[in-house]
Amino acid sequence: MGELATEKHVRYILSVEKRKDNFESVVMEHLRMSGAYWGLTALDLLGKLDTVDVHEAISWLLSCQHESGGFGGNVGHDDPHILYTLSAVQVLALFDKMDVIDVDKVTNYIVNLQNEDGSFSGDMWGEVDTRFSYIAICCLSILHRLDKINVEKAVKYIISCKNMDGGFGCTLGGESHAGQNIEGIVATNINGTLKEM
Known part of the structure; x- marks a missing residue:
């Protein structure tokens, strides 16, 4: 090579x-x-x-x-x-360069995208996708603000999107897709952490 x-x-x-x-x-x-x-x-x-x-x-x-x-x-x-x-x-x-932004303002934007069932919308128009849950968790983790959302509900929502073939869909009942499986892994890891707490 x-x-x-x-x-x-x-x-x-x-x-x-x-x-x-x-x-x-x-x-x-x-x-x-x-x-x-x-x-x-x-x-x-x-x-x-x-x-x-x-x-x-x-x-x-x-x-x-x-x-x-x-x-x-x-x-x-x-x-x-x-x-x-x-x-x-x-x-x-x-x-x-995290000091150039208002971390609380960015955090509030993300927090306001969490829905009652624990899922996240991508924007003000309301499309729900488990990728958005993953994104919210990653972003808030980087900002050290994961405690600002209902993590337990977020995890439960992602786990509810797991299908009988072991894969995850974009939403509840959605077909399994490889692009969604990382969300399931993250949820499983966070869920394990929650059980230890």
């Missing part, structure tokens, strides 16, 4: 951020926050996170935050979403 072409990967990742007018960039504009997280994580794994202008990245990230405390997928996008909020928090954690 050949050696990993690290510098080529770095150049490619950095070039993607600069190409804002091509077709691919325009149609994926709504995913820019998550794309930033994926790209920055790749650079970190390559040991090249220092190739990024941290001030510029954080400034852009903060311009995606809404008054509610949540983050949108890009500058000027109408509504925040729990997915982009996690990506933003992960980027801040990657740069060790």
Whole structure:
């Protein structure tokens, strides 16, 4: 096997951020926050996170935050979403810059997305998906605010989405999907912790 072409990967990742007018960039504009997280994580794994202008990245990230405390997928996008909020928090954690946000405000945004049955909506429009439960738990864990939600109800909801084949669905009764199974693993681990408490 050949050696990993690290510098080529770095150049490619950095070039993607600069190409804002091509077709691919325009149609994926709504995913820019998550794309930033994926790209920055790749650079970190390559040991090249220092190739990024941290001030510029954080400034852009903060311009995606809404008054509610949540983050949108890009500058000027109408509504925040729990997915982009996690990506933003992960980027801040990657740069060790959690001090630039109001953690309580971000926490309140996520807390307000928990439904009575323990599930989480992705945004103000109310779509429920066990991935959003996973995202909420991850985000609040990074913020050290997991105690602000009803963890027991969140775990019970995720476990209620387990199917007879052992997999998990997006919602109660939804077909099993590999993309949902991490939520089940997280719920099982948190549930084990709850039983020990």
